[in-house]
Amino acid sequence: MVEQKDDALLLRALPFSDSSLILHVLTKNHGRISLMARGARRAKSPFRASLMPLYHLNVRWREPRTGSMGTLIEVHRLSSLLDEQKILAGQLLLAKANVLFPDGVEHGYEELHKALNLLSKQNENLGLPTAIWSMLSDAGLVGDFTHCWHCASEINLDDKMYWFKAHSLCSKCANARGLELSSGYRKSVLNLLKGEHIKFSTNYLNTWQQITDEVVKSHR
Numbered sequence: 001m002v003e004q005k006d007d008a009l010l011l012r013a014l015p016f017s018d019s020s021l022i023l024h025v026l027t028k029n030h031g032r033i034s035l036m037a038r039g040a041r042r043a044k045s046p047f048r049a050s051l052m053p054l055y056h057l058n059v060r061w062r063e064p065r066t067g068s069m070g071t072l073i074e075v076h077r078l079s080s081l082l083d084e085q086k087i088l089a090g091q092l093l094l095a096k097a098n099v100l101f102p103d104g105v106e107h108g109y110e111e112l113h114k115a116l117n118l119l120s121k122q123n124e125n126l127g128l129p130t131a132i133w134s135m136l137s138d139a140g141l142v143g144d145f146t147h148c149w150h151c152a153s154e155i156n157l158d159d160k161m162y163w164f165k166a167h168s169l170c171s172k173c174a175n176a177r178g179l180e181l182s183s184g185y186r187k188s189v190l191n192l193l194k195g196e197h198i199k200f201s202t203n204y205l206n207t208w209q210q211i212t213d214e215v216v217k218s219h220r
């Protein structure tokens, strides 16, 4: 049976039978995979101490003869991805990644890695929305703020855009409808996505929360 080895991020671990876990993992080169970690919940299991979310992991597994569930052979826990005080925000990010990069996708590892890195650079209030927007963007659910998401025409950052029905539109397409996305707001978001430290008003933060919620709802 074929064995594989790869860098991985643990999305979630679900209890299975008395002592095992089913792992959902994003790997660097093998996309999203599911692995059976036999006996992982036993006190003396060698998997127990290593299977931690929000760490770089390196996993070795056996591919299944049939079906899609591999069997975990070995796991090494490498560096931590977030400070302890950001673990809860990190868990929220994993829950989003679990939905955005479902079973069968070939990508997700780099995207989640980038998002966790953005979260690690900012305080949580700013880091979490930045990280979520970064993943929405990488998953293709949102466009950028320099093109109309409807007609694709290029928009100067100094011009206004309008948020209408979960899309950022040029003034022509918006046709006097929607919420204005000022140039200041859009520039600030772009800077946050580059990992820069900037002042971001509560007003901007509320707008970001609102438009992110609309994007997520519109793709349910």
Ligand SMILES: [Zn+2]
Binding pocket: 148, 149, 150, 151, 152, 153, 169, 170, 171, 172, 173, 174
């Ligand atoms: Zn347009």
